[in-house]
Amino acid sequence: MSDDELIWRIAGGSGDGIDSTSQNFAKALMRSGLDIFTHRHYPSRIRGGHTYVEIRAADHEVQSRGDGYNFLLSLGDSFARNPQEDAYYGNEEIKPLSENLDELREGGIIVYDEGLISEEDVDAIDLEERAEENNWHVFPMDLRGLAREHGREVMRNTAGVGVTAALLDMDLEHIEDLMSDAMGGDILESNLEILHEAYETTREEYEFEHDLRAPEGTHETEQALLSGSNAIAYGAIDGGCRFIAGYPMTPWTDVFTILSQNFPDMGGVSEQVEDEIAAAALAVGASHAGVKAMSGSSGGGFALMSEPLGLAEMTETPLVLVESMRAGPSTGMPTKPEQSDLEFVLYTSQGDSSRVVFAPGTIEEAYEQTRLAFDIAWEYQIPTIIIYDQKLSGENTNVDVEFFDREPEPGLGSTLTEEELKEAAHDASGKFERFGYDDNERNVSKRSLPGQKGGRYLATGNEHSPVGHIEEDSDNRVFQMTRRLEKLDSIREELDEDHPSNQTYFGDETADYGVITWGSSQGAVVEAVSRLNEAGHSVKGISVSDMMPFPETEMTEFLESVDEAMVVEMNGTGQFRGLIQKELGRFGEKLTSLLKYNGNPFEPAEVVEGYEVNVAEEDREPTAQVRIEPAAGD
């Protein structure tokens, strides 16, 4: 826990405009030279229910939430009292204050809107007493009154930002610039007035006894603040994708929305359709006709995509799907992250599965691996799935703008032109041998597109002959099936040889204890491993993105190099640990699991504690809501 960082939490009702306020404040901090990581916590309702966004800002790279936080701006819940349903809601206005106190660090700052949250309510939660115990600095401010006086009540968020800036001794310049970008006219005037008024009042009214100040930092290069959903959408754009079909479902909707908003200006097509079966089937149809196409959903919607996914495998239709996991089973907890759809995504649909699955762990990886997904899908004519979750979807971090400065890759991979089709194999009647027996370099048989001269064939979900006719001959079956399955070996080879590894390594290379994780848990685990090493332990870590084809060599090397390893993942059954054992057929005795499925992502301290309980064999249960699964045979 370091205090050279600011972890600012803005809490209110889910309707109080917390998202946009926090987005702008995060950008202001980024522009001031700090590295940023944001975490969004929200209930699955538009109004009613409390939400917060946490911004972690430091002069060094931040890859995850911190442990707890040190600045609370509690707006109170202005939607708590529904005039029609007074009795139903009761008094919830104070919840964005009362519910956030447990994780506030010692010495932290509390600002709350005393214009909304009443004194009696504050007394009732013993705030004064608790503040004393924890050495918190409490600043009640009439944000609502301030906003009303100079503008409108909804501008109280701006007042809150003004108070924050005053307490942290921040320059208002970046905040003002961002406001001027976002609004104009009277609205801008009022907001600026409120910002300054709040800033000045705070400085006049209070004597500062707190130590916390905004950290100072600089960036060498220009930065952009992006979410995982942005990164996936941008990877798709640069990968040449111009067709998306979908049906809304949290949290996948973000990617769908971003592309739907951008495609019209890029000559692309977005279709919101009747259900997810249709969504995936449309992506298959568009891809069949020659467009780089994608679809996606979250667990429940992805379940409906099972059969079209299998159709794409069988017909060797290139396809990219994204699956944004949330806590299951069934409707589960729609806005909470979990990594529990891994097995489902790897194997759903009838028959032996043959697909590629990547689980990016950071914003950069989300972009890279989505691009790669399009390359591979079109080169190898295979569905490629990006599996991520509500956590990666919504968290924002700063990325070097230069990172995105590269050429797009719209190529259609192993697709023939009409010219090339003239040279290709045809049967006696002139049908193109789309699934021919020869010339299948890297197990790929090149394809034609409807409308091309000389490319006529049948695509079918039935087993089929070279020209695509339904065919149950056993020799043909074995040939076609083997070739389709062995595409995965070719892809593994290509990934090992021609690309930098998708796996991320960290910690002490010489350690004989390993921590393994995958996907969006990466950031917290990287930070935990670094803390463990700083504390004198010797630990190395790997975060895996290649779920299928499995990175057998890399994983074997890692596991051979350690005596024991703990697999950290957000689910209740250790799905990735199971995958390691299935794929490698050994190491069961080396692997323990650290599991969490309470709806919140891992915090670094929980991983540190997991290690301590596990390795130092401290005779205690972990304090957090995590679970340790011992190694096989233990």
Next chain:
Amino acid sequence: MSAFNAIGEEREIDRDEFTPGVEPQPTWCPGCGDFGVLKSLKQALPEVGKTPEEVLTVTGIGCSGKLSSYLDTYGFHTIHGRSLPVARAAKLANPELEVIAAGGDGDGYGIGGNHWIHTARENHDMTYIVFNNEIFGLTKGQTSPTSPKGHKSKTQPSGSAKTPLRPLSMSLNAGASYVARTAAVNPNQAKEIIKEAIEHDGFAHVDFLTQCPTWNKDARQYVPYIDVQESDDYDFDITDRREAAEMMHETEDVLNEGTVLTGRYYVDEDRPSYQEEKSAVGELPDEPLVERYFDDDAEWERSYDLLDRHK
């Protein structure tokens, strides 16, 4: 220059071109109505000037789904009930393709019903042929959504307690801009209706009565049939929704009593197709989207140019 030169090719077209030269031979049972659909397509396509390689035939699963094997065009034999979403995306990707979707009554009106309603509603520019044999053929004779009430099958041993679905009425209400019914036993009418459906700009739905002598023995062979346009007993305006709706309703009612009415039921030439509507709001490019992937001079937008909003 187009990368798809089979499209719009002007030449003599022989109907034999639509018959696979080597294999396969149709495996439908003797006397099956599905032959009638195949035949009418083979006749209609050359007559409307379509070559095999500018047509994409997308089918579902069932005896009917085999159509794409026996009609020698580009084909996509998809999964049960999903021909329409695959077909309409192919059309959006390349609007110059002639897209024909086809499948059974179980496939289209049952498991794929949701897609049918929405494809009609959106008025996608394509032809949809439903082989309506009032039975599940391929799975050996179970009751289908159009089986008459009281129909006995292995899965409804005491006779179906369900009223059959009304394909024509539903299509009209959902938004189809061309709705017709024809029958395998009436090849001349079938060919003409298929031609009209192909040439129609919008969602053209043809409910094609195809007798299944193997599993639907008790059912009518759809003879004698009556063409509502030719018979003096019926007089209605196919461009008038209300009159069309009434005629459809009656047609669906009397089928179960043994009277087979066929013909054109509804035509709306004025309703823009979905492709036109989507272009009008600026969400469909003017050039076929696929062409761009073959255009070496195409400028591809990149995410780098979108970053201002994130700074």
